[in-house]
Amino acid sequence: xxxxxxxxxxxxAALAVAALTSCSDTASGxxxxxxxxxxxIFVLHAGSGRVLDSLNLDRRPGERDEPHGIEVSRDGRYxxxxxxxxxxxxxxxxxxxLRLVGRVTLPTNxxxxxxxxxxxxxxxxxxxxxxxxxxxxxxxxVRTHDLEILATPEVCAxxxxxxxxxxxxxxxxxxxxxxxxVLLDGSDFTERERYSVADLGEPGRTQARPLNAAWTSxxxxxxxxxxxxxxxxxxxxxxxxGFGFAADRPAQVTVSxxxxxxAMANRGEGTVTISHEGSPERKVSIGAAHxxxxxxxxxxxxVYVSFEGDTESLGGVVAIDMATGEVLWRSEVGVFTLGVAxxxxxx
Amino acid sequence: xxxxxxxICLLAAxxxxxxxxxSNTAEPDTPPHLEFSEPVLDLGTLREGQVEVRNTGGQSxxxxxLLVSGIRDAGGATVPGSHLVTDPQxxxxxxxxxxxxxxxxxxxxxxxIPGEYDAAITARGGQEASAQTAxxxxxxxDPDSTVVxxxxxxxxxxARVGDVVALPVETQNANGTVLQGVQISWSLEPxxxxxxxxxxxxxxxxxxxxxxxxxxxxxxxxxxxxVSERGITGSxxxxxxxxxxxxxxxxxxxxxxxxxxxxxxxxSIEGTLNVGNTLNVWDVAxxxxxxxxxxxxxxARTVNDTKVRADGTLAxxxxxxxxxxxxxxxILDLANxxxxxxxxxxxxxLESGVHNVWVxxxxxxxxxxxxxxxxxxxxxxxxxxxxVVADYWAGSSFLHDVYVRDGLAFLSHWSAGLIILDVGNGxxxxxxEAPVEVARLETLGGQTHNxxxxxxxxxxxxxxxxxxxxxxxxxxxxxxxxxxxxxATYAVPGQTPHNHWLDEVTGxxxxxxxxxxxxxxxxxxxxxxxxERQEREIVGLRYNGGLGTCDRPSQNTCAWAPQLHxxxxxxxxxxxGLIALQPPR
Numbered sequence: 046x047x048x049x050x051x052x053x054x055x056x057x058a059a060l061a062v063a064a065l066t067s068c069s070d071t072a073s074g075x076x077x078x079x080x081x082x083x084x085x086i087f088v089l090h091a092g093s094g095r096v097l098d099s100l101n102l103d104r105r106p107g108e109r110d111e112p113h114g115i116e117v118s119r120d121g122r123y124x125x126x127x128x129x130x131x132x133x134x135x136x137x138x139x140x141x142x143l144r145l146v147g148r149v150t151l152p153t154n155x156x157x158x159x160x161x162x163x164x165x166x167x168x169x170x171x172x173x174x175x176x177x178x179x180x181x182x183x184x185x186x187v188r189t190h191d192l193e194i195l196a197t198p199e200v201c202a203x204x205x206x207x208x209x210x211x212x213x214x215x216x217x218x219x220x221x222x223x224x225x226x227v228l229l230d231g232s233d234f235t236e237r238e239r240y241s242v243a244d245l246g247e248p249g250r251t252q253a254r255p256l257n258a259a260w261t262s263x264x265x266x267x268x269x270x271x272x273x274x275x276x277x278x279x280x281x282x283x284x285x286x287g288f289g290f291a292a293d294r295p296a297q298v299t300v301s302x303x304x305x306x307x308a309m310a311n312r313g314e315g316t317v318t319i320s321h322e323g324s325p326e327r328k329v330s331i332g333a334a335h336x337x338x339x340x341x342x343x344x345x346x347x348v349y350v351s352f353e354g355d356t357e358s359l360g361g362v363v364a365i366d367m368a369t370g371e372v373l374w375r376s377e378v379g380v381f382t383l384g385v386a387x388x389x390x391x392x
Numbered sequence: 393x394x395x396x397x398x399x400i401c402l403l404a405a406x407x408x409x410x411x412x413x414x415s416n417t418a419e420p421d422t423p424p425h426l427e428f429s430e431p432v433l434d435l436g437t438l439r440e441g442q443v444e445v446r447n448t449g450g451q452s453x454x455x456x457x458l459l460v461s462g463i464r465d466a467g468g469a470t471v472p473g474s475h476l477v478t479d480p481q482x483x484x485x486x487x488x489x490x491x492x493x494x495x496x497x498x499x500x501x502x503x504x505i506p507g508e509y510d511a512a513i514t515a516r517g518g519q520e521a522s523a524q525t526a527x528x529x530x531x532x533x534d535p536d537s538t539v540v541x542x543x544x545x546x547x548x549x550x551a552r553v554g555d556v557v558a559l560p561v562e563t564q565n566a567n568g569t570v571l572q573g574v575q576i577s578w579s580l581e582p583x584x585x586x587x588x589x590x591x592x593x594x595x596x597x598x599x600x601x602x603x604x605x606x607x608x609x610x611x612x613x614x615x616x617x618x619v620s621e622r623g624i625t626g627s628x629x630x631x632x633x634x635x636x637x638x639x640x641x642x643x644x645x646x647x648x649x650x651x652x653x654x655x656x657x658x659x660s661i662e663g664t665l666n667v668g669n670t671l672n673v674w675d676v677a678x679x680x681x682x683x684x685x686x687x688x689x690x691x692a693r694t695v696n697d698t699k700v701r702a703d704g705t706l707a708x709x710x711x712x713x714x715x716x717x718x719x720x721x722x723i724l725d726l727a728n729x730x731x732x733x734x735x736x737x738x739x740x741x742l743e744s745g746v747h748n749v750w751v752x753x754x755x756x757x758x759x760x761x762x763x764x765x766x767x768x769x770x771x772x773x774x775x776x777x778x779x780v781v782a783d784y785w786a787g788s789s790f791l792h793d794v795y796v797r798d799g800l801a802f803l804s805h806w807s808a809g810l811i812i813l814d815v816g817n818g819x820x821x822x823x824x825e826a827p828v829e830v831a832r833l834e835t836l837g838g839q840t841h842n843x844x845x846x847x848x849x850x851x852x853x854x855x856x857x858x859x860x861x862x863x864x865x866x867x868x869x870x871x872x873x874x875x876x877x878x879x880a881t882y883a884v885p886g887q888t889p890h891n892h893w894l895d896e897v898t899g900x901x902x903x904x905x906x907x908x909x910x911x912x913x914x915x916x917x918x919x920x921x922x923x924e925r926q927e928r929e930i931v932g933l934r935y936n937g938g939l940g941t942c943d944r945p946s947q948n949t950c951a952w953a954p955q956l957h958x959x960x961x962x963x964x965x966x967x968x969g970l971i972a973l974q975p976p977r
Contacts, residue, residue, distance in 0.1 A: 380657075
């Protein structure tokens with residue numbers, strides 16, 4: 046009898062511990078990363094980098110489908126991912142249960158990042174038509190409720206990103222093969238401005254290759270220039286206002302509009318440029334090949350950086366303390382690991 | 393005692409509270425549930441209609457795929473070249489309580505013989521929910537017939553299973569004048585004895601006696617046929633193996649006494665991930681004992697395809713997922729065929745990756761990896777300085793593979809189907825620098841993956857890589873190149889086919905069928921209907937005793953591509969490497 050009681054106690058205690066462990070996994074937040082060469086999304090514990098789960102997006106098991114961009118809705122209920130190859134598509138998941146609830150095939154040649162409007166009602170996916178030989182391609186705007194395609198404006202050659210300003214009024218679109226940044230109106234997706242970023246940086250660079258953007262204020266934003274090697278600063282009214290943060294082939298950049306903190310993944314040199322709350326910029330080596338994606342945690346004190354790896358190494362994620370530059374953990378996960386998004390803890 | 397019970401209860405309560413707070417939901421919603429508005433959509437004599445699908449559950453579901461079955465006649469035989477089309481083919485998401493109207497239409501090749509037909513639509517939302525509705529329609533006799541006599545002109549009385557029997561019919565009016573274009577109804581007894589096409593061709597599916605009845609109005613004529621076994625036997629015999637255990641093997645190409653094999657994706661071996669960055673070169677002078685002569689590593693995560701030019705002087709290999717982001721192709725100098733030397737790497741406009749390649753003379757036909765504008769034609773007359781001379785894209789979907797022969801390029805263009813380009817044949821004035829589209833066949837069910845053109849017989853064998861339904865091999869009649877039409881299919885249950893190779897001397901099609909191994913199919917004579925029901929399959933081999941699956945981490949059979957070379961069939965297997973087989977005939 047006493048042994049039964051003891052067993053019950055142990056079982057109940059184990060259940061409690063399991064519940065606490067499971068709870069801590071979500072309470073401290075999770076990371077979602079896309080593994081472009083295994084056609085998966087991995088779910089990581091944001092505090093440790095431990096892999097908690099994985100989702101399979103493999104539509105064509107013999108082919109590479111390349112999950113690329115990933116973004117979480119602000120209310121934390123849904124996340125969205127793009128599949129870049131084959132017939133490009135946008136996938137919608139419920140956070141609860143990590144359940145697939147929708148997928149729409151996009152009328153595009155490629156797909157790269159997915160960005161959400163501040164109210165979460167619209168997703169923007171650029172047609173990163175890298176093999177298009179410089180032909181103009183589109184940004185697709187999708188209503189997130191029912192995944193209906195709202196608009197497909199032709200914008201420029203190989204747009205890679207289409208990111209909304211904090212108030213949703215503007216959408217900045219870096220155009221990789223035309224060295225332009227196009228500004229779209231967030232209300233009707235029509236073009237408002239077009240800026241050239243071709244002549245920034247050191248003379249002699251043949252292509253700027255603007256890749257990703259981040260808003261720094263309601264009317265200002267920055268754009269990574271993969272070819273030029275640095276960051277262009279732009280103002281909606283004034284156009285290009287500056288250039289800085291020199292680095293080899295920068296990929297993604299993120300900026301906290303609350304604190305001004307900035308992080309930029311420098312794909313070509315294995316570093317991340319960080320600037321915390323206005324402090325001078327510095328570079329942190331991540332100890333892994335080809336950093337690609339960046340996202341802040343819930344308060345921009347930690348930045349999570351995905352890295353692709355190379356033909357000899359796995360991809361993965363590192364967590365970096367923005368104040369000290371210390372690498373808090375490094376987790377090898379995925380192959381050709383591209384996008385990273387932060388999923389807040391329990392609501 | 394009481395204290396102990398309270399303690400346990402307290403622990404349990406805390407546990408439940410913790411679990412509840414973590415799950416973050418009060419009560420789970422009811423799962424999604426799909427329903428069609430009609431259990432049967434009866435189109436009568438119409439060719440289109442509408443039906444509604446709704447989600448009556450409490451949770452969203454999506455994507456909801458709309459899968460269509462083949463169209464079957466009253467005897468249950470699938471009608472090649474005819475199928476249902478739904479619009480949309482996939483519903484992105486159905487929220488709880490939402491409904492969506494589906495338009496249904498029939499795509500029919502030629503005309504159907506009068507009678508009843510049916511098909512089915514399945515709405516499937518992942519593993520969670522599905523619903524099905526039947527679709528029925530009717531083909532009526534032509535009421536204006538004025539025929540007074542009908543006669544089947546064929547005198548054939550015997551055939552083997554799988555033989556196609558032509559059934560010319562003559563009809564006359566009261567004056568004895570032969571009438572043209574009279575609508576003939578066909579039926580057979582027993583009804584499952586085979587397949588009868590509207591144009592009067594019969595192929596038998598079983599042995600025994602069958603009655604073929606041609607009728608118009610109240611007139612009829614019957615031909616009785618005795619059907620015997622096809623009598624095909626054969627077996628594979630394993631001759632040798634070229635074992636590759638560190639990486640997954642992809643496509644192969646053999647030239648003289650050398651086998652070249654690419655590698656694919658990432659394979660974990662004792663905690664180390666080995667990506668597909670390698671071309672393995674095998675000395676197969678003694679096929680019973682292949683020797684790995686050389687391994688070339690390039691900047692890629694997959695070397696999906698390799699082709700050697702017919703003169704054996706160079707090879708082209710493909711890059712996908714390169715670290716430098718440039719991908720493209722590498723051209724190899726084969727002066728020493730056992731140790732290829734890199735002659736050049738070409739990446740311009742190929743940065744997204746190259747998935748497949750075909751080499752024909754001084755041109756390499758390149759399939760871009762999974763993005764639009766899919767074909768690039770590369771002039772490689774100077775292998776050190778290749779240049780793009782043309783491109784082609786069908787305007788939708790993406791290109792997956794290309795096969796070039798007799799100045800014609802056969803493009804497997806996924807959802808856009810099979811596309812034929814003139815690249816020097818002359819039929820449409822095309823040249824490699826300016827290809828001209830000759831024809832396209834979009835009704836092959838999508839996932840058009842690879843093709844083989846057999847000019848002597850006038851057929852193209854088209855692989856459909858559909859993991860869901862699963863896919864089949866389609867046989868397309870191209871005796872009129874401008875009007876390709878599907879005439880037959882070949883299916884093996886459970887999995888989708890991959891690459892194939894045709895032995896045109898014996899009329900044997902070798903198909904690598906992933907976990908279903910290597911299949912050998914007799915494709916002699918005319919082809920019609922469902923080939924797997926015609927005793928045409930000579931042999932199927934799961935050389936590793938596979939389980940019908942293709943689990944790559946396992947050692948199961950996972951057949952990728954065959955090649956007939958110097959009297960042996962070589963098959964590349966993702967898990968194993970290369971296997972040499974004595975063919976069945």
